[in-house]
Amino acid sequence: MGQALSNEDSAPRSHDELTKELANKFAEKCFTPLELYSLKDVFNSLADREHEVRYLKEGTIARYLEVPDALDVIPVLFQMVSYLGAFPFLQEAPAVLGLEQMVMVVTILTERYRRVLTNGAANRRKLLFRSLAVYDRKLSESQPDERAKSSVETDRSGTSRHGNGAPIAASPSGFAIDEPGDDEDPGLDDDDELVLAAFDSLDYISALKQGGLPVTHGAMIPADNFRKLIMLLLLVAPLGPQESLSSYSTRLSGDELENLRKTAGCVFAAFGNSEQVPGIKFLRFNTIVPASMPFIFDGLNALFEHFLFSKNLDFHRRVGGQDQPANPPQEPVQPLLENTGSIMNLNVLSQISFFIPGSSLFRRLRLLYSGDEDGFSMGSFESKVFNWRAPTILLVSGTRLPDEALHEHSGPASAFLSTLPSQRFPPGNKSGGKHQRLTFGVYLDQTWKHTHRECFGSEDSIMFQLEPVHDVFRASTMNKDYASFTKPSGSAPLGGISFGCPPPQPTQAYRRSNIMSLGPVSLALEDSFEFGCFTHNYTSQGGAFQTSVARKFDFQERFEISSIEVWGCGGDEEAKHQAERWAWEAREAEARRKINLGTGDIEADRALLEMAGLVGANRSGGSMA
Incomplete structure (x- = not known):
């Protein structure tokens, strides 16, 4: 830490002075002069004044950012902003949002703090959790299988006090702040890296002793608040810096809003059942989010x-010394998704962008194959997908098969289930019933190809589940059985597409050749694309793909496929290359179909047809005339 203020005679700086000093440092090093001018101009145009204090209100921020009322998320967002505005003296939150406080908010939420806070600046996750959490003993104790022992003491006057003697203040949101002694979230009450880095940048270590971090025992994000925030995060996932949020208003009406709410529910399910878990504690939050x-x-x-x-600021009024129209014509904006599929839509695309960078997804996906349009066959799949020279995303959706299907004497479902190993795990989510909709997917960064002895794919492959629970299974290095594409044959009667499974190997034991070989964490689709099976053998600790960090138990989903799609990640160059390849293959196929007949030499033409097996042996081959 700095030595400049180590002299005992130096007068300590006030919190306001330190806040202003840090805000000035952020303003100087994290923004360009034009950005800083814009920030000041926006603040001055929006701020209210009270007793010579200029500040932004909750409604003002919501209107400026165009946060839709339909999401009911504005109070949650303002709680987060007013907390971050108190940085680095977080114990003083909520902050009055003056100009210095808004500098803190914008710097942190745009991650520009990395330009100043080098120590611990790579992680804002803990700070965001604090900004969304409440501290309520009753809420914490309502968690199942958790015990909370209060360290609150009551003096003779009946005033509740912490163990250190400090009185407990009432929370403005109506939650009674408490400090359970048995907090199951190790790490939350450790020194915050960003706060320490901020004080370090000010050369003022004693500031932490003056302020310190707020009490966080029993802290949790209320489930309803986090669900609303997830809906907002799904909506803003593709947002550009100067793009208006109101341009996404079509996603907030009727069925679109309901689908957004449903997708948010699948994401929230990764943290637990909202009916049983009233809030999300830091340990769970800090485990699920990064993974x-x-x-x-x-x-x-x-x-x-x-x-x-x-x-x-209008930069179009004078260009080259000439006046320009105030509202120049806008170039057409490429849609986020050129066309939707049976599975893929804007909400699903935003959900995928939570674990695959949006720069690889938004305005860069092209539908290569759809079972609904191209047919549910491996041949059609191959013709549409194999020529794409960029990463692809496979999505498959269906309904869970009931256990009764295994006991049926006939039928395609019974035939499929008979090819699975006898070991049976329970479903991953029992609350949805036996016909629950399931959606899985795989991201591959390598070109598709036929599998013979080795699988294809790389360590950047990702397998995931989108519905009913959001989950991600990243590639491991235990083995390289990432993906296989095998058409049925005499030596390998069980073809299909699989991920995380060993490739089909010819075997002499026919009694074993009709049983699928499933990997510990795997997704297998049989060759007719009628049924699929996802296996999560947590006990095995994974194979080509890692086990879930959210569901630490064994489960298996057997489902009937209703839709399957493959989307290509790439731009115009990849699409052009694929179109050229398709055209070349079409020309080659046409050339192979043509036979050099009609030369006038009937005997030579007949000999050629006999060699092809088209005439002879009582086959006339039609008239040669």
């Missing part, structure tokens, strides 16, 4: 960058 949704908060970057683009 299954590391980019979930990235949409906030572009949303809060709106403060850095003042609407009062």
